[in-house]
Amino acid sequence: MKLNYRKFGEGHPLIIAHGLYGSSDNWVSIAKELATNFEVFLIDQRNHGASPHTNSHTYQDLKEDLLEFMDDHHIEKATLLGHSMGGKTVMFFAAEYPERVSNLLVADIAPKNYSEISAGSSQNIDHKNIVSAMLNFKFDNFKSRTEIDQKLSEDIKSKRVRQFLLKNLKRDGEKKFSWKLNIETISKFLPQIMDGMNKNDFIHGKGISGFPVLFMRGANSNYITDDDHNLIRTIFPYAEITTIPKAGHWLHAEQPKLLVKTIEYFVLD
Known part of the structure; x- marks a missing residue:
């Protein structure tokens, strides 16, 4: 699949994979900062942004899309950065193509199955609720x-x-609204x-090594908990785990400058 992308800067290749409901647009300001030291590629993953829509969306699909992208752009080796779903994409890719x-x-x-979390956890409930609200939204008569x-706020409080x-x-040619992403x-x-x-x-001893690994969690997010450290280090034995203060799940929007500094310090020093 030929993914839509944006490119900034020159230097060692750095590919950024966005999260669920996201797109390359969400990372432009980060990419411009990182472009001082890297050739930054922002990809739209399948069924998101301006990339093609398909009837499949598995991590097997996403990692093979990333491989095809790297091959098409003659990128032999890259620093990979992924957020949320994009983080899973780059983890699965690293396991297959270290x-x-x-x-x-x-x-x-974290590399865990979030659907197995107890019903009291926000992650699983939120995503089901969000997807349901988007899937069932009727755009007729909305201008x-x-x-x-206002209508979405009935189902999505945040x-x-x-x-x-x-x-x-x-909007289409008749100014009618629809979703860019393939919500179906x-x-x-x-x-x-x-x-x-x-x-x-x-x-x-079958953990993935051979390159530096950094997990960055938001201090106000519960997506990576202390209990996840064992799983992370089973799969990535030498992984470092750091916490970004005053940030939730969308740490690139809440703490962009600190995120850039963290990336540069880890990769360049």
Whole structure:
């Protein structure tokens, strides 16, 4: 699959994979900062942004899309940075193609299966609710983003989440609104998107090594908990784990300058 992308700067290749409901747009300001030291590629993953829509959305798909992208752009080795779903993409890629990775950076996601978390946890409930609200939204008669936001607020209480989702709005030639992302396929494959890596594949010294690995978690997020450290280090034995203060799950939006400094310090020093 030929992914849509943006490119900034020159230097060692750094590829950024966005999260669920996201796109390359979300990372432009970060990419411009990193472009001083890297050739930064922002990709739209399949069914998101301006990349093609398909009827499948698994991590097998996403990692093979990334491989094809690197091959098409003659990138032998790259620093990979992924947030949330994109973090899972780069983790699965690193497990399959470690020789193509120079550094692995994972933003606020663990390699676990999030659908197995207890019903009291926000992650699983939020995603099911968000996908359902987007899938069932009827755009007829809505003339502005404000009206759409007000209607969405009935199902999605968080203003920050709604603002993020509204970046996926587009208009056709008749000025009618629709979603840019392929919410139908995403809805069908949500269990696969929530899936994780199998810890048993990496025990008995089979963990992934050979390149530096950094997990960055938001201090106000519960996507990476202290209990996840064992799983992370089973799969990535030499992984470092750092916490970005005053940030939740969307740490690139909440602490962009600190995130850039953290990336540069880890990769360049």
